[in-house]
Amino acid sequence: MRRAVPLAITFLTGLFLVVSFFIPHRPFGELEQRLLVWFAIVAGFTMLLGVDNLIRSHARKITRTSEGWGHSVVLLVGLVATVVVGVIGRVQFGSPFHLQSPFMFIYSYTIVPLQATMFALLAFFIASASYRAFRARNWVATLLLVSAVIVMLGRIPIGAAMSEFFPWMQEWIMTVPQLAAKRGIQIGAALGAVSMSLRIILGIERSYLS
Amino acid sequence: MVAPMTDRTARRFGLVVAIALGVLIVTDGDAFAQADAGADVDAGVDAGLHARALADSGRFGESDLPVACGVAVSDVPDDAGGQLRVTWGVLAERVKSDAITGYEILRYGPGESPEPVGDALATDSEYTDTTAEDGVPYQYVVRTRTPFGSTDSEPCEPAIARAQWFARGRLSTLIVVLLFCAALAYFIRKAKGGGDLFVRKIPGLEAVDDAVGRATEMGRPVLFVPGIETVSEVGTLAALTILGHVAKRVARHGTPLDVPCADPIVMTTAQEIVKQAYAEVGRPEEYDPMRVAYLTYDQFGYTAGVDGMMLRDRPEAVFLIGTFYAESLILAETGHSIGAIQIAGTKETSQLPFFVAACDYTLIGEEIFAASSYLSREPVMLGSLKGQDLAKLGIVCVILFAFVVGTAGALIRPDGTSVLTRIFEFVSAWFN
Numbered sequence: 140m141r142r143a144v145p146l147a148i149t150f151l152t153g154l155f156l157v158v159s160f161f162i163p164h165r166p167f168g169e170l171e172q173r174l175l176v177w178f179a180i181v182a183g184f185t186m187l188l189g190v191d192n193l194i195r196s197h198a199r200k201i202t203r204t205s206e207g208w209g210h211s212v213v214l215l216v217g218l219v220a221t222v223v224v225g226v227i228g229r230v231q232f233g234s235p236f237h238l239q240s241p242f243m244f245i246y247s248y249t250i251v252p253l254q255a256t257m258f259a260l261l262a263f264f265i266a267s268a269s270y271r272a273f274r275a276r277n278w279v280a281t282l283l284l285v286s287a288v289i290v291m292l293g294r295i296p297i298g299a300a301m302s303e304f305f306p307w308m309q310e311w312i313m314t315v316p317q318l319a320a321k322r323g324i325q326i327g328a329a330l331g332a333v334s335m336s337l338r339i340i341l342g343i344e345r346s347y348l349s
Numbered sequence: 350m351v352a353p354m355t356d357r358t359a360r361r362f363g364l365v366v367a368i369a370l371g372v373l374i375v376t377d378g379d380a381f382a383q384a385d386a387g388a389d390v391d392a393g394v395d396a397g398l399h400a401r402a403l404a405d406s407g408r409f410g411e412s413d414l415p416v417a418c419g420v421a422v423s424d425v426p427d428d429a430g431g432q433l434r435v436t437w438g439v440l441a442e443r444v445k446s447d448a449i450t451g452y453e454i455l456r457y458g459p460g461e462s463p464e465p466v467g468d469a470l471a472t473d474s475e476y477t478d479t480t481a482e483d484g485v486p487y488q489y490v491v492r493t494r495t496p497f498g499s500t501d502s503e504p505c506e507p508a509i510a511r512a513q514w515f516a517r518g519r520l521s522t523l524i525v526v527l528l529f530c531a532a533l534a535y536f537i538r539k540a541k542g543g544g545d546l547f548v549r550k551i552p553g554l555e556a557v558d559d560a561v562g563r564a565t566e567m568g569r570p571v572l573f574v575p576g577i578e579t580v581s582e583v584g585t586l587a588a589l590t591i592l593g594h595v596a597k598r599v600a601r602h603g604t605p606l607d608v609p610c611a612d613p614i615v616m617t618t619a620q621e622i623v624k625q626a627y628a629e630v631g632r633p634e635e636y637d638p639m640r641v642a643y644l645t646y647d648q649f650g651y652t653a654g655v656d657g658m659m660l661r662d663r664p665e666a667v668f669l670i671g672t673f674y675a676e677s678l679i680l681a682e683t684g685h686s687i688g689a690i691q692i693a694g695t696k697e698t699s700q701l702p703f704f705v706a707a708c709d710y711t712l713i714g715e716e717i718f719a720a721s722s723y724l725s726r727e728p729v730m731l732g733s734l735k736g737q738d739l740a741k742l743g744i745v746c747v748i749l750f751a752f753v754v755g756t757a758g759a760l761i762r763p764d765g766t767s768v769l770t771r772i773f774e775f776v777s778a779w780f781n
Contacts (some may be wrong), residue, residue: 165512189610189612192638192642254648257676324714326741328698328714330740331714331719332583344590344730346721
């Protein structure tokens, strides 16, 4: 019974959604939108669970003075401060998203720069990963190295200035072998996704229930 | 201090104003009034200037304005009803059609007068009315707006909105899905009957036990990152099915398992999966819900959090399986820097090269969906994999057939009149 009920719910929900994809007539055509609304409501409540988990795990780190507990203090203070500032913005300006509100100040001058900083790290990681990936250890890695050099040269002005070959060749690499491989992976992934969805709907795949 | 206006100055000023007004009235009083309508003029400044130049060259009347022609209305196909699609062309007269600033769509039913139901841009030639009532015959008039006036089209023939019981445009999808299901059912049945099913070796999945074993020997935790998408994303579902298998192995060895989540629903599901895995191996007391933690929904905030966990806790095995975007390489490179054995997998083709470059093993595309079947080794699950392979073979055959037929048709008759070209076009259209 403990497994039968979730499996039945999964089967019926999956079946309704598949049917609604092929039958646009009411009430089937509206099912997907309706279920998305339900999903949004459930997601809203689980956000509370997420915040509860976050607070409890960091509170535990602080009480046990685990390694790096100071970071947990910063996180909890930041969490509470952002909520308080949001409420102040609502009272003072009618909305926390008002451009003059302190909430937007925190967003613009703390969150956005931090996000940009993390994203900027990608440049250095690409350099280090490329260095390892492009080492010509065998003929396959050499092929990768040569292709990468051609594509990089073909996409910058100096490549075209050196020879018309580079822009032409990079275009060919990107639109023929690269795209063919990409589409092959996408077709396989799409079939795999459909297969797994069917396994879940039919109750064959139960590992998510364990 | 402003000097008082003399009589002579006043007379000159009055004369200038009178001439200006006279010029505007002579040019076209009606057009002037319409041009003063503000929004329309703003919307088509360039077009308005062009029209004004034409107007300055001589008088023109309403018959010179562009008018919508060939107005037709039809039911929107494959919908739940309540929608009608209006289409039109433009008959341009002396004022060129580029003077149009937009269209107003008017609708009337039996015994009603035309009422506006919506607007369309100057570049549009169709409008979908989503407020139609099913079963009522509606007629439409398209009002063409210019800075100098509006013209109404002839009313179109009436049409009725209806809901359809089957989306005919999705017939090909239905047939393919049914064939796919038949293939799955056949192989599952065969597997249940004890048939021998060969499944190729997937190195990334073979390495799962090694990775967990190594972490156990080193006394370090295992880190499982299920991507940054929510549970409705199929890549995340695949990650959660793999998490179930990893959690059982980890629980059996008594190795700590950390699962940082970017979505609270994923966290809740992952907690249940890990908890159940510990219960199944008889160690429910070792399950710690705080290790399956919610970090943040923010993409780079989550990345920073997981990076921090990697650098502080130094996990020996890192699983990066699910849906990843720009954070993929940041996570994989951090994992590489701490010397962890890394198994990654995603269906995002743009992120796969990063995982291949930075991780020890990469599950490419469909392999993450096959993982659960592969790891469980249950015949029924393996049967579904064989069905999937058969479907893939079918698609390859269709692609090859279309390629051969299309190429041969183009070679035989380059003007596209060959039977082979028509077959190719039929196949292409059917799959589109």
